[in-house]
Amino acid sequence: MHRRTLAFGLCLTLLASGCRNVTQTAMPASPATRPIRLPMGYIPSVQYAPLYMADERGYFADAGLSLDFDYSFETDGVALVASDELQFSLASGEQVLLARAQGLPVVYVLAWWQDYPVGIVAISESGIREPADLKGKHVGIPILGGASYVGYRALLKGAGLPQDIATLDVIGFTQVEALLAKTVDAAVIYVNNEPIQLESKGIDVTVMRVADYAHLASNGLITNEKTVQTRPELVRAMIVPMLRGIKEAIAEPDAAFLASKGFVEGLEGETALVQRKVLDASIEFWKTDRPGYSDASSWSTMQDVLLEMGLLSAPLDLSRAFTNEFLP
Numbered sequence: 001m002h003r004r005t006l007a008f009g010l011c012l013t014l015l016a017s018g019c020r021n022v023t024q025t026a027m028p029a030s031p032a033t034r035p036i037r038l039p040m041g042y043i044p045s046v047q048y049a050p051l052y053m054a055d056e057r058g059y060f061a062d063a064g065l066s067l068d069f070d071y072s073f074e075t076d077g078v079a080l081v082a083s084d085e086l087q088f089s090l091a092s093g094e095q096v097l098l099a100r101a102q103g104l105p106v107v108y109v110l111a112w113w114q115d116y117p118v119g120i121v122a123i124s125e126s127g128i129r130e131p132a133d134l135k136g137k138h139v140g141i142p143i144l145g146g147a148s149y150v151g152y153r154a155l156l157k158g159a160g161l162p163q164d165i166a167t168l169d170v171i172g173f174t175q176v177e178a179l180l181a182k183t184v185d186a187a188v189i190y191v192n193n194e195p196i197q198l199e200s201k202g203i204d205v206t207v208m209r210v211a212d213y214a215h216l217a218s219n220g221l222i223t224n225e226k227t228v229q230t231r232p233e234l235v236r237a238m239i240v241p242m243l244r245g246i247k248e249a250i251a252e253p254d255a256a257f258l259a260s261k262g263f264v265e266g267l268e269g270e271t272a273l274v275q276r277k278v279l280d281a282s283i284e285f286w287k288t289d290r291p292g293y294s295d296a297s298s299w300s301t302m303q304d305v306l307l308e309m310g311l312l313s314a315p316l317d318l319s320r321a322f323t324n325e326f327l328p
Contacts, residue, residue, distance in 0.1 A: 033066040036238065039077030039089040040069055044264040046279040047192070049256035050112075050286070054245030056259045063237040069263070078222065082106050087227050088238055092116075093217025093302045094150045094311075096321050101312050105225040108322040110239050111294045112246060113218035113285045115211035118151025121195050122186040123179055124204040131159040131208055140171040140184035148188045151210040154305045158213025179203075192281035200274050211285075216305070217298040217322070218285070228323070235326045243291050243328065250283050294322045 040048060051069070054060055060067050070077075077089025078096075082104035093116075096108045120139065122128035128137065142148050156163055166186075171178045175187035175194050180203070189195065195207050210216065221242060223235055249256035257279055261267045267275055299318045306312040 033061060033064055034234075035068060036060075036065050036088060037068040037070050037086055039075045039080065039086065040071050041075075041077060041090055043071050044069070046257065046260045046264060046267070046275050047282050048263070049260045049279055049282075050242065050245035050249040052245075052263045053249050053252075053256050053259040054241040056262060057245075057248075059241035059244050063241050065237055065241070078104065078106055081222055081224050084224055084226055087231070087234060088221060088223050090219060091222045092147060092219045093299065094147065094306060096217070096222060097299075097303060097306055097316060098311060100316055100321055106222050107225055107228050107320070108217070108220055108222050108294060109228070109235055109326050110221040110242060110292045111218070111322075112220045112242070112292075114288045115209075115285055116147070116151055116154070116214070116216040116218045117191045117209075117211070117282075117285050118147055118155075119189060119191040119195075119207050119209040119211075120152070120155065120186050121175070121179070121189045121198065121208075122206050123198070124206050126185055126206075128186055129206055131155060131161055131165075131213070134161075134166040134186060137166045137185035138169050138183075139166045140169050140175055140178045140187040142171065142173050142175070142188070144168065144170060150302075150305060150309070151216070152188045153309055154214040154216055154301070155208065155210045157305060157308065158210075192278055192285065196274060196277045196281060200270075200277075214301055214305070215295070215298045217294065217302045220292075220294070225320075232326065239292065239326050240328060246286055246291055250286055253279060253283060256283075292327045293324055 048069070051067070055067055077086065078091050078099050080086040081089045082099060091106070091108070093108070096106055099106050120131070120134070128134065141152060153163060156165065169184055171184065171187070175189050176197050178184045179187055179198065187194070191207060191209050195205050198205050221238065227235060257276055260279070296318065299322060303312065303315060303318060307315065
C-alpha cells in the first residue's frame, strides 16, 4: 500500500499525519556494504515493520546491503527500476502489468502481501452487508484509478455484479470523515486501516474484502530484467533478509512494533493502540505457507480485471512479469 494513481497501497492509507518528502537512511553504509535506495511508495508506517525489523537486526548488513528507505512523494519507483537507475522498489501487481504493457522491463521477484488489502466498508446501521446491497448507493472512492479502483472493480467482478451497480463519488482520502458525515453510504478502503479507525471511534462496521471475491497479485518487491539476468546474487541478497523480516514480524509482532518505533514517529499513547491494531491486521495479509511465492492464478486474475477495465489492451506474457526462481 501513497497517493499516486497506480501505487498500491502500501498506500494502505494509514494513520500518519500526512505525506512528507523524505529519504530515511536506515543504516550508514560502510565500505563493505552496497547502498540500496528502496522506494516505499508511502510515508513511514508500521506496515513496513518486516523491513524495519530486518534492518534493525542486521540482516541486510549481513547480506552486504545498506538500505535507504525512500518515502519521497515524487519518487516513481517502477520507472526508476525499469530504467535501471535503481535495482529495487516496492510495487503491486497492477503496477507491474501496467508497466510491462508500456514496454518497461520490470519483474516481480517476491510476493509480500498475499492478498489484496482493498475492500469496501459501511457503517453497520446502514444495512449494507454484502456487495449486492450496494445497488443504488453512493460509494466513496479516493480516485478513479490505482489500487482502490482496481480492487473495487475486482470485487464487483468476483461477486458477479455490474460495474454500475452503485454511484462512485471521488472523495479523496477522506473515507472515514465521509462515512461519519453520511455523505456516502460506503467507501473503498484498505482493510487494515479505515475500518480500524472507525472502530476506534466506537463505530460498528461491515467490511467486504476484495480477497474474499478475487485473488489478485498484491504488493511485493520488483527489480528489472537486466538485474535478474546479470546480478542474480544481488536479487537473492535482497530477498533473503526481506523474507526473514516478514517471517519474524509475523512470529514476533511485539518486537516488530517496537522496531517500527525507530522509524515511525508518534507511536505513543492512543495512536500506538490504533497503530498496533493496524500492524496486526497487516500481518494477516502476510501469512502464508510459502513466503515470497507468487501464485500464477493471482496474476491471471489481475490481468483479467485490467483487461475488463480497459487498462490493458491485450494479454501479456505473464511468465515474464514475475518469477519465483530467487526464493530460498
